Amino acid sequence: MALPGFVQAQTAQIIGTVIDSTSKSPVVGAYVAVTKTTPDAKPEYVTTDVNGKFAITVTQETYRVKISYLSYKDSQKTVHVAGNVQDAGTFLLTEAVANLNEVKVIGAVTPMEQKGDTTQFNAAAFKTNPDATTEDLIQKMPGITVTNGTVTAHGETVNRVLVDGKPFFGDDAALTLKSLPAEIVDKIEVFDKLSDQAQFTGFDDGSGQKTINIVTKSNRKVGQFGKVFAGYGLDDRYQAGGNVSFFDKNQRISIIGLTNNINQQNFSSQDLLGVSGNSGGGNRGGGGSAGNFLVGQQSGLTGTNSFGLNYANKFGEKVDVTGSYFFNRTSNNNFQTTNEDYYGKQLYKETNNSGSTNINHRLNFRVEYAIDKKNMLIFTPRLSFQNNQSGTLKNGLTNLGDGTPLNSTDIDRSSKNNGYNFTNDLLFRHAFEKKGRTLSFNFNTQINDKDGSGKLYSKNLYFSNLEVPGDTIDQRSYTSSNAVVLGGNFVYTEPISSTGQLQFNYGLTVSNSNSDKETYNNTRIDEEAYTQLDTLLSNSFDNRYTTNRAGLSYRYRKNNWSANLGMDFQNTGLYSEQLSPVMGKVDQSFTNFLPNLMVTYRSKEGTQFRTFFRSSTNQPSISQLQNVVDNSNPLSLTAGNPDLKQEYRSNLNMRYSIAGANRPFSLNAMIFLTQINNAIVNSTFIAQELTTLPSGIVLEKGAKLTAPINVDGSWNARTLITYGKPVSKIKLNVNLTSGFNYVRSPGMINNIANFSNTYTYSQGVVLSSNVSENLDFTASYSGNYNVVRNSIQPNLNNNYYTSSISARVNWIFGKGFVVASDINNQSYRGLGAGFNQNFTLWNASVGKKFLKNNAGELKLTVFDILKQNNSIARNVTETYVQDVTSRVLTQYAMLTFTYTLRNFGKMPTRNNSERRREGFDGQGGFPGGGRGPGGPGSF
Incomplete structure (x- = not known):
């Protein structure tokens, strides 16, 4: 018998499914309002997932469940909750607005x-x-x-x-x-x-x-849609391609293709094996910034040929399959000029004329197999093949800060690289009868292999060396590297109360990798005979990481609050062995405690606050560990460091957001903080005179050697505020962005610590039209004010400003006439003589739509009407400040024909078994697109 004051209402769940009454397809994102039948009760809201399902935690009482969705009539039921899970059944939604000759009547919509x-x-x-x-x-x-x-x-x-x-x-x-x-x-x-x-x-x-x-x-969700296009213009500029999708209930097939020489690119970093070596300034070694180059498009002029196929389908009630294949071939030509200022100690100027061809095949696959309501397998393999060929003609000149020349080089370099990467993830999940008690096993594999060869011919002059005023390097090099990573972990969760849950986890990862480089010198003048092994530039290196990680976490959820608190213990063993040209070993062990914390508050009105803290480690790559010199630029050598330790990162993220149906605006405010101990950064040694290093490498005066080291004191702090509001009176969407970024990058120059501090203040505004489908325009402004401070040479502290002002319009009028234009002004101030720029890129087109339903369009486009296109960039690192200008696409005109396919139909009626969840949601979880309430393991 329960005593007064100690009675607690038992929690339960209401689940249900929402489908279209005509097509019988799931209604995704419908609003579900659940309200107690008592007076003055306030509703609680959830939305349906990608399968039209919903689940909401309640107490055992009587509720009114109301389903609402744009352009549909509301549907509601009264549900009495008696057990742990109450199925409200299926809600059929009927369209409330009929479409007559494509005229749509839509009320106000919450953005x-x-x-x-x-x-x-x-x-x-x-x-x-x-x-x-x-x-x-x-x-x-x-x-x-x-x-x-x-x-x-x-x-x-x-x-x-x-x-x-x-x-x-x-x-x-x-x-x-x-x-x-x-x-x-x-x-x-x-x-x-x-x-x-x-x-x-x-x-x-x-x-x-x-x-x-x-x-x-x-x-x-049923039909065929897409477009195909082809165009040709002045200076032999061309483009052709298209995309077509076939949607039929659960089966979806999409095909894409593209060929052009006007810099339209559509690849990701997986397509860019070997490309980073073509960036201006040469290889930067160590921590480097090659990753930054792989984000977005290549600079210069690029021709692209690509093809892709995507497939998704359900087989029966248990198997869900998605897969894709993508082929990409790019040919890039670029001319860059680079200035690097090593904080007043010396200046480096370079011109770089490069070309490359990159070929990539990517395959992605995912299979979800629902064994039964309690057990599921997810299989996710990925495979990519890559081939890259590149060539570079480079001229570099090094001066002292006062302009006195030190050395110069003329380089002719080429390389070929082939590689593949395979990853696989196999996950088994089991849900016990007791809600919140789960067990899952994960096994993952990663295999990558890369082989390459290179040619290097350079003539070098040393103006300060009277005995050896110059030399010639004529070499061939051969590289190979491979890695195998095997990992597995298991996770067990156990509910300990109606609001609390524990998680136990253990994981083991073993990584084995090796890298070999052989460099041969030409021993004859009159012919090629690359038989002499250069032991200073050759190396064989093996590396093994073994990581054991175990942890305990507690999860709490009640009303509007949820929190996770956990602690992992991690032990990592590093064993590295240099096999040639000399023997050497590194055997280290790292022990870390890795805490994590997440606290979230969500109000019913749409306000959310989230704080997230997590610590982690980052292992050095094999290229960073391998103690072999890269002399692809004889004036700027790079090498690895076998004594590197792992980084220890601490991340704190805070986010506050306001959005909801009752608010005329949206607001997001975020803070990101990252602190790194043992950060892997660059140490640069600049020879003040002819210097022979302990490794035997000879550096002429002014030449540089860069290698990675571990340094404390790396910080990154970033804030961002976004505000959006539709202004219905003038039919505009207004979006404001304001941010601040602080980066503290430690580094070493000639064994003297340097801390580069960069402060960036940013502001942006975007005005986009909400007038009609026939008139679409956007105007935007973004500006960044950058303040650079460094500890070695305060007199070289620098302030610079960059801004971008853009406008775009697309107007359809009359009987299918189309006028489109976009204009962008870029301004750079404070970069220095020759780099301060102010230029405007203006493109415009006129066209005419024709054929049935305006499916065809003929368009004439002029690119860079003002002939001002330009490309410049500033990079601030811990050891130098770099300014780069790159080749750009110049003015051309092109005539293009486009055909648009739109053919949508209704889905045939399906039986109840076809409408059921064809995946794993035996506990009322929300798999698929969103996180939902946490999946079957939630409570």
């Missing part, structure tokens, strides 16, 4: 709402022209930008784009957004997608990715 951890944008609130892509659509949404192929949402790079919760062309976010027309989009969901294992348990394991899920309209 943005916060649904748990997911920010949801309603596409109907953002008007675009009939030919717009999903990329055009999302750039009107607050906090989302697309720059040079990189998609950013709320200050973080978007790594994945899903379509109705399923992968689409692997992890290539930009490619997915360009391939789908805006008209099929119902909602855009932005969230941090957990790993499959973490989504199941509900405990964040830190491996989540910023993700966009494209929710398609219910009446666009």
Whole structure:
């Protein structure tokens, strides 16, 4: 018998399914309002997932469940909750607005709402022209930008784009957004997608990715759509390609193709094996910044040939398959000029004429097999093959700070690289009868292999060396590297109360890698005879990491609050062995405690506050550990460091957001803090005189050797505020962005510590039209004021400013006439003589739509009308400040024909078994696009 004051209402769940009454397809993103039948009770809200399902935690009472969705009539039921799970059954939604000759009657639409951890944008609130892509659509949404192929949402790079919760062309976010027309989009969901294992348990394991899920309209899930185009212009400029998708219930097939020589590129970093070696300034060694080069598009002039195929389908009630194949071939030519200032000690100037051809094949596959309601397997293999050939003609000159010349080099270099990368992840998940008790096993494999060869011919002059005023290098080099990583972990969760849950986890990872480089000198003058092994530039190196990690976490959830608190213990063993030309060993062990904490508050009105702290380690790569010199630029050598330790990172993220149906605006405020102990950074030695290093390498006066080292004191602090509001009176969407970024980068120059401190203040505004589908325009401004301070040479502290002002318009008028124009002004101030620039890129086109339903369009486009196109960039590192100018595409005109395919139909009626969840949700979880309440392991 329960005593008064100690009676606690027992929690339960209401689950249900919402489908279209005509097509019998799931209704994704419908609003579910659950309200007690008592007087003055307030509703609680959830939304349906990609399968039209919902689940909400309640107490055992009587409720009114109401389903609402744009252009549908409301549907509601009264549900009495008696057990742990009460199935409300199926809600059939009937369209409330009939379409007559394409005239749509749509009321006011809430642009943005916060649904748990997911920010949801309603596409109907953002008007675009009939030919717009999903990329055009999302750039009107607050906090989302697309720059040079990189998609950013709320200050973080978007790594994945899903379509109705399923992968689409692997992890290539930009490619997915360009391939789908805006008209099929119902909602855009932005969230941090957990790993499959973490989504199941509900405990964040830190491996989540910023993700966009494209929710398609219910009446666009069956049909064929896409477009094909071809154009030719002056200076033999051309483009051709297209994309076609076939959607038929669960089966979806998409085909894309592209060929052009006008710098339209659609590849990800997986396509760029060997490309980083072509960047201006040569290899930077150590920590380097090659990763930055792999983000977005290549500079210079690029020709692209690509083809892709995406497939998704369900087989029966248990198997869900998605897969894609993508081929990409790019040919790039670039001419760059580079200035590097080593904080007043010396100046380096370089001209670089390079060309490269890169070929890539990518295959992605995912199979979900629901063994039964309690057990599931997920199999995710990925495979890519790459081939790269490149050649570079380079001239470099080094001067002292006063202009006195030290040395120069003329380089003719070429290379060939072939490689493949295979990854596989196998996950087994089991849910026990007791809700919240789960067990999962994960096994992952990674294999990569790379082989390469290179030719180097350089003539070097040393103006300060009277005895040896110059030399010639004529070499061939051969490299190979491979790595095998095997890992596994298991996770067990156990509920300990109605609000608390424990997680136990253990993982083991073993990584074995080796790298070999052999360099041969030409021993004859009159002919090629590369038989002499250069032991100073050759090396064989093996490396093994073994990591054991065990942890305990506690999860709490009650009302509007949830929290995770955990601690992992990690032991890492590093064993490295140099096999040639001399023997050497490194045997180290690292022990770390890795705490993590997450606290989230969500109000029913849409306000959310989240604090997230996580610590982690980062291991040096084999190239950073391998003690072999790269002399591809004899004036700027690089090498590895076998004594490197692992980095220890601490990350703190805080986010506050306001969005909801009752608010006329949306606001996001974020703070990101990162602190690194034992940060892997560059140490640069600049020879003040002829110097022979302990390794035997000879550095002429002014030559540099850069290698990675471990240094404490690396910081990165970033704040970002985004504010969006539709102004209905003038039919505009207004988006404001304000941010501040602080980077403290430690480094070493001639064994003297230098701390480069960069402060960046940014401001942006975007005005986008909401007038009509026939008139679409956007105007934007973004500015960055940068303050650079360094500890070695305060007199070289620098302030510089960059700004971009853009405007774009697309107007359809009369009987299918189209006028489009975009203009962008770039301004750079404070970079120094020859680099301060102010230029405007203006493109415009006129066209005419014709054929049935205006499916055809003939368009004349002029690129760079003012002949001012330019490309400059400033990079601030811990050892130098770099300014780079690159070759750009010049003015041309092109005539293009485009045909648009739109053929949508209704889905045939399906029986109840076909409408059931064809995946794993035996406990009422939310797999697929969003995180939902945490999956079957939630409580």
